[in-house]
Amino acid sequence: MTGDGVFVTLDGPGGVGKSSVKEEITRLLRTEGRPVYATREPTDTPLGNLAREGTEQYEGLTMACLIAADRYQHLKREIRPALRRGHIVVCDRYVASSLVLQVIDGVARDVVWELNRHADLPHLSVFLTAHPDVVANRLAQRGAHSRYERLPDSSAIESRLYAEAATFLTERGVHVLQLDTTATSVRDLAHAVVEEIIHTQIRGRRNAVADVQSQQPLPGEGGTAALVAGVPSGGRPRPHGDRAE
Numbered sequence: 001m002t003g004d005g006v007f008v009t010l011d012g013p014g015g016v017g018k019s020s021v022k023e024e025i026t027r028l029l030r031t032e033g034r035p036v037y038a039t040r041e042p043t044d045t046p047l048g049n050l051a052r053e054g055t056e057q058y059e060g061l062t063m064a065c066l067i068a069a070d071r072y073q074h075l076k077r078e079i080r081p082a083l084r085r086g087h088i089v090v091c092d093r094y095v096a097s098s099l100v101l102q103v104i105d106g107v108a109r110d111v112v113w114e115l116n117r118h119a120d121l122p123h124l125s126v127f128l129t130a131h132p133d134v135v136a137n138r139l140a141q142r143g144a145h146s147r148y149e150r151l152p153d154s155s156a157i158e159s160r161l162y163a164e165a166a167t168f169l170t171e172r173g174v175h176v177l178q179l180d181t182t183a184t185s186v187r188d189l190a191h192a193v194v195e196e197i198i199h200t201q202i203r204g205r206r207n208a209v210a211d212v213q214s215q216q217p218l219p220g221e222g223g224t225a226a227l228v229a230g231v232p233s234g235g236r237p238r239p240h241g242d243r244a245e
Contacts, residue, residue, distance in 0.1 A: 006088045010128060013154075013155055022038060023038075025090055026090055027190075039091050041093045050066060088201075121173070126178075130181045134182050
């Protein structure tokens with residue numbers, strides 16, 4: 001991916017408040033004059049609608065493949081182009097949701113990960129959590145949107161699996177931010193995410209500069225006099241441990 005874009009994903013149990021938080025994040029970023037591309041999965045395309053509206057008809061590996069196919073198309077047609085334009089992409093549901101819902105559907109986590117291993121990892125993966133009883137009450141008031149949400153103890157099961165998914169993705173190098181929505185307002189949650197997005201952008205710029213600098217030849221290479229203290233001509237400075245960001 002190129003440009004100054006940041007890919008942000010929001011995942012969490014049904015009823016935890018993802019859509020509301022995404023809308024507030026989008027509003028805050030646009031108020032600050034930052035370009036935003038808000039989207040969701042499954043997408044609002046024929047393929048995405050087939051997955052969203054087919055939860056009663058498709059299950060298991062069939063549904064997992066449908067979701068993955070929609071994701072790859074989403075990346076190609078929407079997410080990557082928006083990132084190249086320098087937009088902040090905010091996506092409601094991504095790989096983390098597959099690691100939960102498809103596992104609930106009987107597909108092994110390793111299989112789900114294999115289906116999605118070519119999908120771009122987000123720069124920031126936000127997990128919205130809440131006490132399972134609170135999520136269950138919100139879900140009851142809102143109404144179930146799929147068969148996953150109608151399962152007995154669905155809120156408790158999803159909460160546990162999302163916690164496992166957060167650990168799983170963290171171990172694979174994804175920057176994860178977990179926020180508890182139990183007693184926190186949508187506005188405060190969105191402000192926390194926006195702050196982290198800005199920090200992520202700054203880190204990305206610093207890393208890009210560092211990468212460019214690391215590719216420049218050191219003074220003294222090619223037979224000229226060394227300008228780094230303690231380093232012979234043509235040599236390289238000795239590492240001094242990990243570099244702090």
